[in-house]
Amino acid sequence: xxxxxxxxxxxxxxxxxxxxxxxxxxxxxxxxxDPCFAEVTRGCNGWPSNGAGC
Numbered sequence: 001x002x003x004x005x006x007x008x009x010x011x012x013x014x015x016x017x018x019x020x021x022x023x024x025x026x027x028x029x030x031x032x033x034d035p036c037f038a039e040v041t042r043g044c045n046g047w048p049s050n051g052a053g054c
């Protein structure tokens with residue numbers, strides 16, 4: 001089977017994560033409606049431009 005047969009489309013987000021210097025932070029949370037997780041993801045929003053660590 002060829003890639004074209006599978007209708008493969010490269011994922012830009014996955015490609016960024018595969019690079020050594022990506023400037024992307026991935027966050028996996030169980031439930032984004034939980035106030036604790038919401039605060040963590042809100043704190044990561046804008047990082048690293050705001051100088052805060054995530």
